[in-house]
Amino acid sequence: MxxxxxxxxxxxxxxxxxxxxxxxxxxxxxxxxxxxxxxxxxxxxxxxxxxxxxxxxxxxxxxxxxxxxxxxxxxxxxxxxxxxxxxxxxxxxxxxxxxxxxxxxxxxxxxxxxxxxGLKGEKATIVVVTPAPMSAMPMYATAVQQDLSVLDLGDRRVVMSTSSDEPVGFGHFGWSEDTLPSLVLLNDFGERTVALHETEANFAEGLHSWDLVTEFVTGSVATPGPGAQALIDEFFSATRDAEAFASYAGVSPDRMYAAMTKPGDRGMLEMIALFNLPGVVAKVLDEAIEPADVPGAQTFTHESWRGAIKETTRLYMAEQFPEGTAGEFWTQFGHATFDNPRMRLALAGAGGLIGGLLLRSAIKSGGKVRGTFGALFIVDAIGNAVLTPLIEKWKREGRTDLGLSDDGRLEVRRFDAGRSDNAPR
Known part of the structure; x- marks a missing residue:
């Protein structure tokens, strides 16, 4: 060193x-x-x-x-x-x-x-590639007061927004564990940059500008000697940035560094391809297409907090149970709970306890409503603790039922579980 x-x-x-x-x-x-x-x-x-x-x-x-x-x-x-x-x-x-x-x-x-x-552009465009779930987007849109257009890539989300003031978009208030690593592509009123955030710190692990001009001044010599070149490589080269970007993209540092040395649009398109992002990202950065017009993108408007919470809840339930609805979730939860004997007895015990307390209070103070609810809790607890196991036993051993014969007479039928010839006995 x-x-x-x-x-x-x-x-x-x-x-x-x-x-x-x-x-x-x-x-x-x-x-x-x-x-x-x-x-x-x-x-x-x-x-x-x-x-x-x-x-x-x-x-x-x-x-x-x-x-x-x-x-x-x-x-x-x-x-x-x-x-x-x-x-x-x-x-x-x-x-x-x-x-x-x-x-x-x-x-x-x-x-x-x-x-x-002297600004070339009239607005700032920010594109953030993050693993944050879709359910996080309504809250973020409301927090930054910007519409967010989100393209779902499966393992990552491409969050796009524009601003006429300062670059404001996803990640504006910092990063959290579920949003990292995040790749931030920005057109800041004409300058196009890319930054990689892998930790919750404010600084970026990788940073590159596609419009920045970089020149080396090597004193009074046109070609630097070995000593000067070694210092340039150690202090002034972008190899550290290239290594960070390459690790994120899963490519070799040499390929990434080669793309970073290309100026303007050529370098931008090549790096976007190395990041395995769709080409429409470059069009959004160049302001050739609005984020809301990107095919397949879903736009979240910056609405009230109440609306954002409602939309976040809906998306979260869809993410957790992609093949069903919230109603089916609670149905599945109920089956999973009451099919478990220990859980059923625990709930029955809790219900009986609550019912007993309500009845005791009603007896002391004469409250009819509390007494009624207390009795219902106790009956429900008994039903869960006693009747449910009996019904399950009847199902296993077979059950009897009343039915009409072909000639209209009332007869007793016995049904055995697992048999297909449940005929009148």
Whole structure:
């Protein structure tokens, strides 16, 4: 393992100008940004750029020259000087460093307005692939106040929704055990990303953007040497993300990494295929089809909590007893209960106890209603404890019944269980 650590910088600058400045300083870095065609953040071509650099224990920046990898000046001083020279904004969360150019306009909302005006899309679309049952969807739709269109794949559900404000959909309030692992595919006003959540933590085990541009700055050399390439592979490559996605999809990390290196639509379509998802998911992300119009999808509206609870109960009963109804469930439950002698006697005992208590209370206070119910409980308990076993015994030993003969005379018939020739005796 290397003795270096990575630090993340956030610039608001033109990508070409920042790359040139980093090369002149011989810095080894990885920069990621969304092109202005996807999400412009200013009219002058400036975009938000995430730059990853490496520093040693003394926070000296790692540089690359023809002689190889070396440590340079203090990283804080160097990146601050680059931001000032380019007259751009810089933010370093790890160091709590915030650099603004002299021409920066601190008017509230100025930068946000510029960002919003450059959005490629007009809405956010979120697709979540989760093992959560269909019965969970009505409650989630009500909780997030968004219509959820759900495509049932058998072992997974594809939950789709759109929002005109912020990306709000399934999983918005976090993850629980029954919703994991979850694959989140998002079109966030033009940027298409995929994230894998395998634990209840807020962070994602795998993350990839199909619209993000990734470039490596290798100091003053065009081709990095073995030392620089080793650092790129260790700190800046997406192999960890590829391994997480590959494990989820059940494919090799090499296949997944190859798909992740393909930009735009090609990479998105290939990764969706590796995830064994239907091609319509890509159309939903590209906003070519509305979630509610996906063939086979069931849409859950964000209704009242009462309606959501009612629908959740109906779906849950259907999931637990797919070949029957709720009424059949209670019928099966009753048969299973009363066919068990111990359970039948226990219920009879409980009924007799309740009946006795009601009768006792009625005798003391003169309550006729309680007395009546108490008597009924006792009679029912006796019936369950005594008559039911007798009836079962009669069934086993045979039973007698009255019937009419062919000439209309009344006669006694005896029926034996298991015999087909139950004729008059």
């Amino acid at each position: 290397s003795q270096f650590t990575s630090v993340e910088l956030v610039f608001h600058a033109e990508p070409a100008a920042l790359t040139e400045a980093l090369e002149q300083a011989h810095v080894l870095a990885r920069i990621d940004y969304l092109p202005a065609s996807v999400r412009a953040s200013a009219g002058d071509g400036a975009v938000f750029i995430t730059a990853g650099i490496l520093v040693d224990e003394a926070e000296r920046i790692v540089t690359v020259t023809d002689a190889g990898v070396a440590v340079g000046p203090q990283a804080r001083d160097l990146v601050g000087a680059i931001a000032n020279r380019l007259e751009v904004s810089l933010w370093v969360p790890k160091w709590d460093l915030d650099v603004e150019p002299a021409s920066y306009d601190p008017a509230p909302g100025a930068r946000d307005t510029a960002t919003d005006n």
